[in-house]
Amino acid sequence: MAFNSINISVEAPIENQIQEITYDGMEIYQPPLTLSESLVKYAQKIDFSKTTDLDLKREDTTDDSKSDIDPKDAFQSSLWPWDSVRNKLRNAHQEVCVLADVLAIAKDKRYMVLDPVPQEPLETKPMVQIYARKKALAGAANVLLTGAEKLKTSQNEAVRNRTTPDFHIELLRLRQNWRLKKVSNTIIGDLSYRTAGSKYLQTGTFEVTKAEEDEKTNSPPSSPLPGGIVPAKPSSALKVSIPSELQGVAYIEVLCQKDFEDLCSANINFLGSGAPSSNPDMHWQQKLEAAQNVLFCKELFNQLAKEAVQLQNPIPHMVVGNQIMASVLPSIQLIIALRHSTSGDKKIEKPSHSRSEHDHVLEHSLHQLLREVHHKNTHHPFPHPATGPLGPSKKRMMAGPMAADRYELLEMTKQETLLEQIVRQTQHFLMRMRTEYVLDTLAKEFKDPLITSHWSTHSSATRSCVKITILTHGYDAVHSTPLLVYIAEKGLKCICRDGRVMNLSYEPQELRDLIFYTINQHRIQIVIGLAKVMGWQILENSNHLGIGAVEPLGNAASCLLASPTGDRIIAVRCEPQANAIHVSVAHSPRTDFFPGRLVTERKWEHLGGQFRDVRMDKMEGKNFLYKMELLMASLTSNS
Amino acid sequence: MANRALPQSKEALLKSYRTRLKDDVKSMLENFEEIIKLAKGDHDTQLSRLTQCEQDTYEMHVRAANIVRAGESLMKLVSDIKQYLILNDFPSVNEAITQNSKLFRTKQAECDQKLMTLRDDVAAELYDLEEEYYTSPNK
Structure with a gap:
């Protein structure tokens, strides 16, 4: 139940x-x-x-x-x-009394001792307990030892792998070269030019992390970079991660185009001509430099594009994609392009133009211009407040005391943009190139009067100077014609021997004509100089002869020389365009006189006679002046 | 210099480093002491010996692991402090910057010097060459 x-x-x-x-x-x-x-x-x-x-x-x-x-x-x-109850209570009372007695006796501990009754004894022996404890301690020791071993190996690894420096040492190096800060467990670096005065909005932040050790134990040796420094140790304890928009290689290509034909080009690249490969094994320093280069190029291009859009030009600049087109001189365009390749493979095809060599001048100047802007942003002219908004510039401050007028104040507000500056520099560059070309070809063309040109080493980006000397070989002391040419941006300023200043335009033909003219002058002048040395008389000298055939450009020059005795006359006529010299000789009293019907007496012969052409090309002599000397000498000795 | 006012957060960070150090060292010591105490082993308990042994073994393991953890934590602390020092040691950074700028300045001066000598050399050579050329019979 x-x-x-x-x-x-x-x-x-x-x-x-x-x-x-x-x-x-x-x-x-x-x-x-x-x-x-x-x-x-x-x-x-x-x-x-x-x-x-x-x-x-x-x-x-x-x-x-x-x-x-x-x-x-x-x-x-x-x-x-209550009978049973009573009985039971009595029994209980008896028992309690006995217990009290026993306790009293036991408390005395004289007659009675209370001993615990041994319960059934445990079978564990002390040895077992010791063994157990030993085992426990051994286990604990084992845990400690493995922990210690782990620490030791990690330390040893660092010591042994001296080739890969410690993370912290690398970090220290990084810190010495770049700006870093810690933002909650991650180290953020900054590679922007903001501290240098840049106001470009894009942030150039990168993250620094510890590199994983296992994957890079046997990284393939990076291919030797052309131009770049081959990293001695490709593995580094440090890894920098760069935002994707700053990865890769960028450079700014500057092209001067004339009717789609490249005149010159410049590749702007901080890291030299060799495009550094953007493989992931690159050392952080190079990686960061490449990224900074990208940032710089982007900023530069951004600035230029902004200016190109804002500038009011008679021929507006064009901005298409990553390309700016600005007209420099008629039919010549300056093309500035931003080339940015993010892909790792090196397929930056070099533009195949004839002038493949690097133009370091344009490369450098673009460079310099932005740096200057950066510099100006941080370095304000003194005095300026140490804190608070910046006051007016020094020029503006001086405007009050100097009582500047409106025009001057307006001039102060004008600032030349980067694009304008680079355009000016390009113009100058082109002008210089053209001048060089003209001078070189002329020097090659003309052997008779030599043309030597000395370029001044003191020049600026928009101004240079060349001194041209025209002289005849062997007669340097007799006469030489100097010509000074200042090359500006859109024209030339030529200072002739007689102090005349000529302003020429960008057309190279003008300079060519001027030099032809000067050569002409030189020829006449040197003949005159020679005549003086030979004791001949100069009867007449004209730089602009009004007679004879009309020249297509300029005028013919001439001179008329008389022998010391006066009986012989040499006439020289130089034509600039045809580059021809006509020399004629006249004997005023002819050595042989036959009285004729018209001229009966010999004295009439003194009036001057007929001019006969001298065939210079048949004469002996290295150059024109030598022939002239011979001619003079022969005519003098005859008398 | 030493007692310049640090920002609040930096102060807190440094304090946290100090407490971490103290905590870790204390944890190591305490755990070790406890292990030693366990090894002595006279403590009365209600538990049977076998259970007691088992518990002691387990506790020792845990405490040893704690010591190891504290040690690793100290290593981490060292690394953190190093990092903190590297990132915030502005005097040394300034020194590095000064040194770098000095280096680059000397490099620049060197380059300028070289360029100037090169220019002079080239000018002299050019002079000689011109001399030779213009006096040569070719001309």
């Missing part, structure tokens, strides 16, 4: 128990218990020996079942209702 689990509450039925049933079927009920009777009944139920609840319950049920069986005995034994 599962009475253990189910609590059955038992209560007295409302109906009394049936005592007996008579034959006639009448039930005789037991009379209900009186109060005293029920008290006895309950008192008997108190059992002091039972303590736990479980026992109580069990007893309850058994009691119930018992009481159901013999209720009569209970009634009969209850002589006095």
Whole structure:
């Protein structure tokens, strides 16, 4: 029966128990218990020996079942209702007394000692415990040792791999060259030119991380870079990650185009002509420099493009994509293009133009111009406030005391843009090139009067000077014609021997003509000089002869020389365009005189005679002046 | 110089470094002491010996691991401090910048010097060449 689990509450039925049933079927009920009777009944139920609840319950049920069986005995034994209770209390009292006595004796510890009863002894022996402890300690030591080993190996690795310097040393080097700062667990660097005065908006930030060691243990040796420094150790403990827009290689290409024919070009590249490959194994320094170069090129191009759009030019500049076109001289255009290759493969095709050599002047000047702007942004003329907004420039400050007028003030506000400056420089460059070309070809062309040109080493980006000397070989001391040419941006300023100043335009033909003219002058002048040396008389000298055939350009020059005795006359006529010299000789009293019908007397011969042409090309002599000397000498000696 | 006012965050950072150092060292010491205490092993417990042994072993392992962790944390701290020093050591950075600028200045002067001598040389050579050319019979 599962009475253990189910609590059955038992209560007295409302109906009394049936005592007996008579034959006639009448039930005789037991009379209900009186109060005293029920008290006895309950008192008997108190059992002091039972303590736990479980026992109580069990007893309850058994009691119930018992009481159901013999209720009569209970009634009969209850002589006095508290009898059992009393008995039990008395027993308890006895036991407590005995216990108190025992405790009193035990407390004295004279006659009695309380000993703990050994429970069943544990089977663990002390040795086992020691072994266990030993094992535990060994385990702990093992953990410590592996930890220490790990630290040691990591240290040793750093010491052993001296070829790859420590991360912190690398970081220190990086810090010495670049700006770094820490932003919550990451190290952010800055490669923009902002501290140098740049106001370009794009941020040039890069991130510095520790390089993973495993992947670069056997990185292939990077191919020797053309021009660049080959990194001695490709593996570095440091890794820099650069934003994608700054990766790769960029340069600014400057082209001067004349009817789609390249005149000159310059590739601007900080890292020399060799385009550095952008392989990931590159050393951080080079990587950062390349990125900075990209940033610089971008800024430069951005600035130029902005100016190109804003500038009001008679021929507007064009900005198309990554290209700016500006007209420099008629039919010559300056093309500035930004070339940026982000791909790693080196396919920066060199533009195949005839002048493939680098023009370092244009390269450098573009460079310099932006640097100058940067410099101006940070270096303001003194005095300026140390803090707070910057005041007017020094020139503006001086404007008040110097009583500048409106025009001067307006001039102050004008600032030359980078594009204008580069255009001017290009113009000058072109002018110089043309001048050089003209002078070289002329020097090659003319052997008779030599043309030597000395370029001044003192020149600026928009101004240079060349001194041209025209002289005849062997007669340097007699005469030489200097010509000074100042080359500006759109024209030339020539100062002739006699102090005349000529302003020429950009057309090279003009300079050519001027030099022809000067050569002409030189020839006449040197003949005159020679005549003086030879003792001949100069009868007439004209630079602009009005007679004879009309020259297509300029005028012929001439001179008329008389021999010391006066009986011979040489006439020289130089024509600039044809480059021809006509020499004629006249004997005024001819050596042989035959009286004729018209001229009867010899004295009339003094009036001058007929001029006869001298065929110079048939004469002996290296050059014109030599021939002239011979001619003079022969004519003098005859007299 | 030494006691110039650092910004609040920097001060806090330095303080955190100090506390980390102290904490780690303390943790090492405490864990070691505890291990030693465990090794001594007289402590009364209600547990049975076997269980006790097992618990001690486990505890020792954990404490040893703690020591190792503290050690690694110290290494990390050293690295952090190095990094902090490198990134914030402005006097040395200034020194480096000065040195660099000096280096570049000398380089520039050197280059200028070289260019000037080159120019002089070329001018002299040109003079000689011109002399030779103009006096040569070719002309």
